[in-house]
Amino acid sequence: MKAINSLILVLALIVIAMLGAGALGIEYLFGVIIPYLAVLIFIVGFITKMVGWGKSAVPFRIPTTCGQATKSLPMFKDKWSRLDNPGTKLGTVGRMFFEVVLFRSLFRNTKVELHPGQYVAYSSSKWLWIFALIFHYTFLIIVLRHLRFFTEPIPGVIVFLDQADSMLQILTPPLFISSLLILVALGYLLLRRFFVPSMRYISQPADYVPLFLIISIVVSGMLMRYVGPFKTDLMPVKELAMGLVQFSPTVPEGIGLTFYVHFFLFSVLLMYFPFSKLMHMGGVFLSPTRNLPNDSREKHHANPWNYPVKVHTYEEYEDDFREKMVEADLPVVKPLEEKAEETSENDEKKE
Amino acid sequence: MAISKPDVLYRNISHKPPETNWMDVPLEIKPGRYCYAADPGPLEYVGMPNPRKWNPKDDDWKLPENWKETFIGGMKERLEKFRSFKIFMDICVRCGACADKCHYFIGSGDPKNMPVLRAELLRSVYRGEITKAGQILGRFAGGRELTENVLKEIWYYYYQCSECRRCSVFCPYGIDQAEITIIGRELLNLLGLNIDWIAKPAANCYRTGNHLGIQPHAFKDMIDFFCDDIEEITGIRPEPTFNKKGADYLFITPSGDVFADPGTYTCMGYLILFHYLKEEYGMDITWSTYASEGGNFGFFTSHELMKRLNAKMYMEAKRLGVKWILGGECGHMWRVLHQYMDSMNGPPEFLEVPVSPVTGTRFDHAASTKMIHIVEFVADLIKHNKLPLDKSRNDNLRVTFHDSCNPSRGMGFLEEPRYVINKVCNNFFEMPLETIREQTFCCGGGSGLNAGENEEIRLMGGLPRANAVKSVRDRHGVNMLANVCAIDRATLTAMMDYWQPDVGVTGVHEMLGNALILPGEQERETNLRGEPLPGKEEEE
Numbered sequence: 001m002k003a004i005n006s007l008i009l010v011l012a013l014i015v016i017a018m019l020g021a022g023a024l025g026i027e028y029l030f031g032v033i034i035p036y037l038a039v040l041i042f043i044v045g046f047i048t049k050m051v052g053w054g055k056s057a058v059p060f061r062i063p064t065t066c067g068q069a070t071k072s073l074p075m076f077k078d079k080w081s082r083l084d085n086p087g088t089k090l091g092t093v094g095r096m097f098f099e100v101v102l103f104r105s106l107f108r109n110t111k112v113e114l115h116p117g118q119y120v121a122y123s124s125s126k127w128l129w130i131f132a133l134i135f136h137y138t139f140l141i142i143v144l145r146h147l148r149f150f151t152e153p154i155p156g157v158i159v160f161l162d163q164a165d166s167m168l169q170i171l172t173p174p175l176f177i178s179s180l181l182i183l184v185a186l187g188y189l190l191l192r193r194f195f196v197p198s199m200r201y202i203s204q205p206a207d208y209v210p211l212f213l214i215i216s217i218v219v220s221g222m223l224m225r226y227v228g229p230f231k232t233d234l235m236p237v238k239e240l241a242m243g244l245v246q247f248s249p250t251v252p253e254g255i256g257l258t259f260y261v262h263f264f265l266f267s268v269l270l271m272y273f274p275f276s277k278l279m280h281m282g283g284v285f286l287s288p289t290r291n292l293p294n295d296s297r298e299k300h301h302a303n304p305w306n307y308p309v310k311v312h313t314y315e316e317y318e319d320d321f322r323e324k325m326v327e328a329d330l331p332v333v334k335p336l337e338e339k340a341e342e343t344s345e346n347d348e349k350k351e
Numbered sequence: 352m353a354i355s356k357p358d359v360l361y362r363n364i365s366h367k368p369p370e371t372n373w374m375d376v377p378l379e380i381k382p383g384r385y386c387y388a389a390d391p392g393p394l395e396y397v398g399m400p401n402p403r404k405w406n407p408k409d410d411d412w413k414l415p416e417n418w419k420e421t422f423i424g425g426m427k428e429r430l431e432k433f434r435s436f437k438i439f440m441d442i443c444v445r446c447g448a449c450a451d452k453c454h455y456f457i458g459s460g461d462p463k464n465m466p467v468l469r470a471e472l473l474r475s476v477y478r479g480e481i482t483k484a485g486q487i488l489g490r491f492a493g494g495r496e497l498t499e500n501v502l503k504e505i506w507y508y509y510y511q512c513s514e515c516r517r518c519s520v521f522c523p524y525g526i527d528q529a530e531i532t533i534i535g536r537e538l539l540n541l542l543g544l545n546i547d548w549i550a551k552p553a554a555n556c557y558r559t560g561n562h563l564g565i566q567p568h569a570f571k572d573m574i575d576f577f578c579d580d581i582e583e584i585t586g587i588r589p590e591p592t593f594n595k596k597g598a599d600y601l602f603i604t605p606s607g608d609v610f611a612d613p614g615t616y617t618c619m620g621y622l623i624l625f626h627y628l629k630e631e632y633g634m635d636i637t638w639s640t641y642a643s644e645g646g647n648f649g650f651f652t653s654h655e656l657m658k659r660l661n662a663k664m665y666m667e668a669k670r671l672g673v674k675w676i677l678g679g680e681c682g683h684m685w686r687v688l689h690q691y692m693d694s695m696n697g698p699p700e701f702l703e704v705p706v707s708p709v710t711g712t713r714f715d716h717a718a719s720t721k722m723i724h725i726v727e728f729v730a731d732l733i734k735h736n737k738l739p740l741d742k743s744r745n746d747n748l749r750v751t752f753h754d755s756c757n758p759s760r761g762m763g764f765l766e767e768p769r770y771v772i773n774k775v776c777n778n779f780f781e782m783p784l785e786t787i788r789e790q791t792f793c794c795g796g797g798s799g800l801n802a803g804e805n806e807e808i809r810l811m812g813g814l815p816r817a818n819a820v821k822s823v824r825d826r827h828g829v830n831m832l833a834n835v836c837a838i839d840r841a842t843l844t845a846m847m848d849y850w851q852p853d854v855g856v857t858g859v860h861e862m863l864g865n866a867l868i869l870p871g872e873q874e875r876e877t878n879l880r881g882e883p884l885p886g887k888e889e890e891e
Contacts, residue, residue: 049441057433064760073730105525297719
């Protein structure tokens with residue numbers, strides 16, 4: 001149900017773009033206004049979210065330590081643990097680098113299986129890690145590749161990326177490897193939510209929507225490039241894109257409907273981004289279990305909202321147990337004197 | 352409730368969740384999986400809200416009238432006080448990497464014990480009641496309203512999480528269910544929804560200084576008993592001091608070591624060690640009856656109560672005028688000391704940076720907190736050949752080591768205990784890599800869940816650990832499970848009795864106590880448990 005609803009939502013978005021930019025002919029809305037709005041919402045939303053997180057306090061140093069502490073006795077030094085349990089800022093930068101760039105934690109993934117005869121087995125399970133890496137990097141490459149529409153002259157790096165990505169030289173125009181890989185990765189990410197029972201159980205529409213959305217964006221993009229009736233003339237697209245970045249937007253004639261669908265879906269993705277789980281992109285940098293060095297016994301870290309609390313003092317404790325302590329030969333601060341007790345009782349009576 | 356035999360329980364574990372949407376699966380509070388409600392007395396004693404008699408099996412939990420506002424308000428406050436909480440509420444992508452990492456999920460198959468779903472129980476309330484998208488889109492945005500049933504579900508499952516942080520190791524964003532559980536329980540405590548097994552020890556600790564409510568004279572008596580036993584075994588009687596002003600060092604260990612087997616043997620190990628250090632090097636270590644608890648059940652209640660209980664350590668150190676503090680073998684105690692104490696109650700300017708008076712080693716990594724772990728202290732002694740050890744006295748043991756959750760994942764204390772174990776015994780074998788070090792499994796009873804009434808879920812949660820022990824028992828004949836945690840010593844004993852009855856449980860210092868040769872001691876016939884030493888059996 002969750003998946004179907006999400007799919008219907010994305011299909012509805014496609015229909016909206018087709019009706020709007022096609023039947024109703026309001027290309028300006030879909031080619032200029034919505035994209036501008038989307039970028040604005042993305043930037044403002046992203047920053048607002050990050051600032052909101054940033055404003056929230058970090059009272060305690062709570063890194064999840066995943067190796068021997070580097071701040072321990074010198075006899076226990078382990079060079080690898082610097083990246084899994086760093087004690088310094090530099091080490092923490094290293095840990096974050098591996099986390100963000102190579103998905104270090106996901107690389108640890110194991111799969112548990114309960115075999116007959118009371119045998120619990122753990123096997124390495126790297127598929128999620130591999131496909132997550134493929135997905136994120138191909139997505140990055142595709143976004144960067146698209147900069148060729150928004151730049152003139154096109155920077156050499158982008159040209160190179162474009163050429164490298166199409167080096168297989170199959171189909172005309174040549175097939176982008178990244179497009180193919182991202183579809184495979186997206187397929188994996190989607191199918192596991194369909195077919196792995198526990199994944200199906202935990203999945204929310206918020207998991208399906210971005211997958212369907214991105215798949216639709218990729219497919220519409222590929223249709224424009226490879227499939228006869230959908231093929232789109234890139235000259236006016238580039239004109240539109242350049243107009244947008246130069247803040248003198250024009251909507252040239254002759255851009256096919258598929259483009260507006262593609263462009264609209266991507267705009268929706270941008271608008272959706274700051275309010276969704278996709279914000280893990282920013283959040284991962286602020287995660288206190290990863291971005292803090294393990295030095296909490298070595299250095300004092302102030303808790304910004306620390307406040308005095310009611311404690312049970314030694315004096316109160318001794319008052320409670322003085323007699324028993326004296327009997328057991330435990331040292332006491334105030335000696336046990338019957339007279340003193342009587343006086344205090346008298347004092348209380350007076351009051 | 353009778354618990355099925357291990358093979359039956361094992362066979363019945365299914366990891367297949369129902370087809371229904373989890374939000375529609377009705378809550379069933381199963382006997383054997385929940386702990387009794389906190390009595391009003393302990394809550395009143397420490398001033399926690401809504402003390403009353405209540406029962407989780409009743410429909411009416413006697414919540415305060417404005418319970419919903421209190422809970423949501425508490426959530427909003429904590430979103431600003433804890434960046435961890437805010438980020439963990441926002442960025443989970445439900446990739447499922449954590450799903451099969453939880454020992455309670457592995458052993459029970461209850462899908463709401465998957466860390467991701469345990470978090471979603473609270474996250475759905477966050478979305479439904481606090482975020483705009485969730486308020487407008489409701490379920491489509493993964494949000495739901497906070498109803499009494501939702502609250503009960505959170506209570507039920509947040510007391511089936513032992514805050515072990517194993518999920519957090521595997522999460523690509525480091526989302527830590529322990530952190531979410533800690534804050535979730537803090538919210539539940541705003542409504543008086545604590546469990547008896549946490550509330551009572553916390554109140555005891557506040558009053559008597561330790562969880563078990565041992566009063567000062569009884570605390571001293573217990574240790575005197577150990578000294579009697581040690582004298583009988585070694586011919587030498589340790590002379591520990593208590594609450595001694597002007598002592599050089601203060602020693603604080605979990606009270607379980609003083610009161611519950613097999614922790615008591617570990618305690619005897621400490622006494623033997625301290626006696627040796629006093630005789631040979633003049634080290635003056637004192638015990639405190641006031642700060643007679645290393646563990647901190649406030650940590651399982653609220654950040655405030657954790658701070659209130661923890662404060663005793665520095666207050667006592669200051670009162671006695673010691674140089675620095677030595678901490679015993681304990682799990683969550685060390686997470687509190689390592690990651691929280693200095694920020695809560697420190698820095699203790701009145702203490703010195705810990706320096707071993709025996710070896711001269713400066714513990715710079717504890718320069719601010721001024722508290723060191725007895726195992727690192729001993730590792731340093733052994734490294735410098737300061738302890739005469741007869742390993743062979745532990746030759747009857749084939750030992751494996753259970754990393755406790757908190758020292759592993761909240762500290763990185765992995766090599767220290769292994770080093771000491773290898774120096775005090777001859778036969779040491781590691782369990783499979785996926786079950787030790789940072790990937791270690793909970794004993795099943797961490798974070799205040801070692802009650803009797805929830806035995807079933809504890810034994811289920813103990814399965815991954817027990818099964819890893821089984822593998823080294825089958826391969827190497829392991830017969831002893833060592834650890835550095837008082838809760839482990841208590842929980843694992845019952846857990847091994849159920850899953851692997853032929854494997855015992857020991858603290859590291861029990862083995863040290865057996866191996867350490869005291870000057871002038873008589874020839875020992877038995878170990879600290881009173882069992883004949885290897886090679887002495889025939890003389891019995």
